[in-house]
Each structure stands twice: as C-alpha cells, then as structure tokens.
Amino acid sequence: MNIIVCISSVPDTTSKINFTDSGGKFDSDGVQFIINPYDEFGLTKAMMLKEANGGKVTVITAGDITIEPVIRKALAIGADEAIRINMTPQDSYSTAVEITNYLKNSPADLVITGRESIDYNGGAVGGMLAEMLDLPFINACNGLHISGDTAEITREIDGGIENISTNLPFVISGQKGLVQESELRIPNMRGIMQARTKPLQVIEPLDNVQLTISSGFEKPANKQDCKLVSSDNVADLVSLLRDEAKVI
C-alpha cells in the first residue's frame, strides 16, 4: 500500500505568537518548529498500516528549506521517503494544488492529512485535495480499519460519531483516536541516523495560484485582572456571574 502523509511544520505549542512588519507577518525568530500534532497521529497510523500490510510511507510538505529539520524528524519516526515542494504556502488552495500536481503523477492508495494545522487553523487542505483528485473524503477521522480494498472509518460528528465505509483510494483528515496518544513514536538514535540518508526529493511548484490573501494580524485584547473570591463566600461568585457578568 502506497500511503502519502501530508505534514505541516508549525510553531511548538508553547510558542509565544508575535508578528513583524506591523502585524504583517508571523515572527519566527526564536520559535521551535514541530510536526503539526494532528499530522503526527496520521503519520503514526500510516506506519502501523505499512507494518501490517507492507508498502511505503511518503511524507509530503509544501515549504522552503527551513522546514527540512521537521521533514527529517518524520523520516526518523519511520517514513520511507519525503517530498518537499519548494514554496512558501500562501493559502490552503495553493498548497492543495501543488500536492495534487504531485499526486496526479504518483497516485497513492491512501492520502492522510491532519484535521487542521495549529498555526493558521485552515482545516481545508484535505478536502481540497480530495476534490481535486476526485476521491472520497472523511474529516475529523478518529478510527480507520483497512482490509483489502475497503476501509471502515469513524469520524467525529457534532455530539457523536459516524461509521462510514468506502473503497481505496481516499483522503482522510485525522486526529487523536486514529492512534492513541500513547502510540505516538519518538525517534530513536537508529531512526535519526537512518533519516539522514533517506531520500528527500525537492520539487518546484507548477501553478503558483492563490485565492486568499492574509492582510495582517492583531493580538486579542488583554484580559482584565482576575477577580478573586474567597472560598468561604462561594455565594459571591454566583452573584458576580449573575449580576455583573450576566452569564448565568
């Protein structure tokens, strides 16, 4: 089975988020980058499917050379090879178009993306890819069983879960549940050594289209100080919530 995992390089979850050019651009100075946590669930699932059924796991990402350490980490976790599309992604569409260009020439049996990236939170690349490739798409996927050509998939719906069957090939956007947190893999020394020599192919974007423009960022207003209530006067908290905040 030929599995493609789309990964995104995102600021570590503890990063302070700041902007340069008076709010124009994300300030990456001093920021650590990691594999987008949602993508890591997908990558681990891909590894397990490969171990059970044979095949190959390829990670693909759109980004400039600075994201290569994150790609090497994915290889150290166990992906067989990597593709980097040499571009600065402008929006979900530009990213999806270029990944599609690659997949049209090298079709996959299964394409996995994360539910969303934790930086821009677009949550759109998976669905766009599916449409461009004319494949079924299941998002917020928290369970996947493949046997032969068919798959049984669970997805989160509002207030519940849904169980869906479809045939390979298809696209999913994954999240926790695809694998458990405890099943995530930390690269070991051997993996890190091997990752250095695994193939990392750099390809150029073909279309350079962009449909939306990010025209500036601001930070949410700071909260006022927390009003403390003594644990002996819990009734005061209830009055504050009712009469001052008017939320109960």
Add this chain to the structure above:
Amino acid sequence: MSVLVYAESWGGSFRKSTYEAVSYASETAKLLRTDVIALTFGNESDDELLKLENYGANKVLTTSGIEKGDSKAATDLFSANCSDANMIIFPSTYTSKMIAPRLAAKLKAGMTSNVISTPSSVSPIEIKRKSFSGKAIENTKINTEKAIIILAPNAFGLVECNGSCKIQKIESANNTSVTINSQKVASGKISLAEAEIIVSAGRGLKGPENWEMIEELANLLGAATACSKPVSDIGWRPHSEHVGQTGIVVAPNLYIAVGISGAIQHLAGVNSSKIMVVINTDPEAPFFKSADYGIVGDAFEVIPKLIEEIKRIN
C-alpha cells in the same frame, strides 16, 4: 446575487449553530444588498424549515437523499445551486468542514474558516478570523468572485427578525461513493461547540469517580462538560471532551475550569470564552492570569458549595 447558507439539521431539527449561521448570512446580505437563500438536505418538515425565516432566510432550497457523511454528493448539491451566490456560508460543524473545502476546490473559490465577524469590506470580501489557535486575529481578503466561509464556534449571536420565506424542493443527483453504516449521537447531551456554558475539569480532580459533582453542576447550569488533555489521555473522560489547542476549540459565554492548571495549550482552545472562572488550590496556577473570576480553593469543598448556592437561587 445572493448569500447562500448551509442550514444543517440533526434528526430533522435545526440547532442554534444553524440559526447563528442564518443570522450571519442575513447580516452579510444586508451589506451586499441581496437575499439569503438557505440550503438543506436533512429531511426537515416544512414547519421546521419555516423557522429559518425568523433569522432572515428569504428562500429555502431543500432536498433529501444525501447523507451528511457523503462529502462528494453534498458538494455537488451546493455546486449545482450556487450559480447566483457571491458568498456561501457554513456553520462551525464537522460536516461543514468536510463540504466547504471540497466546494472551494470545485468552484475555485477563495475559502476561509474560523470567521468571527461580518465582512469589513465587500469588494473584495475582507474578513476577520481566528488564527494561531486563538492567539491571533487575522485579516483575510478573498480574491474570487465567490467567497466561501466557515464561521468560528459561537462567535456571532442570533439575530431574530420578522421575515417570511418560500420553500422550494430541488433535485439531488445521488452519485455516492461512501456508505454510512451507523451513527451514534449521545442523546440529551449539549454539544461542546454550541454550549453557552461549559464546566471543565482537569487532573486536579484525582480520578474519574469524582466527576459526579462536575456533571451535577453542569446539569444545574444547562452546561456541557469538558476536560483537559491528560484527563482524556488517561481515559478518565472520553476524547470528545478534550478541549484545547489539540482538541476542541470552544467559545462559550461562561467557561468554568476546575482543577486545571491553565497550560498554554489548554488556554489556546478556551481563551475565546466570554467569561472564564477558575477554581484551583494553587494561587500560582497560570489559569488565574487569564480568568475573569477565581477561587483559590479545593474543588472538593468549593464545587459542592457552588451546587448548593445555585440550587438555592434557582
């Protein structure tokens, strides 16, 4: 010209998130000086469909035979019925997040998600959205003739009006590529994305057996329950309750955090709440820096008192 909005239903009934999306569509249609058309495919009764007129829908297009889990069929339905639309609006639901990106790719229309306000300018559409898990607000311009947006949860209130709408049945081509085997929806539970009040608890509660008081408090307040990530990782609570940067992002009017330290990843998923209350034994817990109200104290003493007081005033 028109504004098209997806009016999603569950078991034939609309929810608050649907009315919110229709209200949003109606406010946006005023800016564009055009009409609101709602699209549904959930087997709603005419009585249910007519409720959309109270939030500004001028026309409802409705069909049946498409499953919400079939993103391709749903996308084709939208695409066949949007020739006239300048904006296509989706509520903040899992199904929307499955259809909207497909539709954007099909129509080559600019799309953005997590939208928190009506457009600040209309040609081109310019709009504010939450980014970096709520740590930033981003201004986005959509450069295409049609703009597709998904709202952020609970970001826009309901706007009622005295309107009237027509119902029009439409055709749907049924070229399905997936089979829906089953659907499990927890009955009587308020969904996190829609809840106006959330009572959330963390590792400070010590064990799953102590959630009874959290559930009791939530019931009294008509609230949904949530938890921190480690609590769902250890299996004290289901994953579907995990809120935060890597879980569900919520924005209720009131978020009550019990025995949660307030790690940056947790706060990223809850900091859009209008009011936050923290109850924690440790006065140094980072949550106090973000909360509006706090009690330094033991949850096992404070929560029962809180329950008693709320019972008293109800």
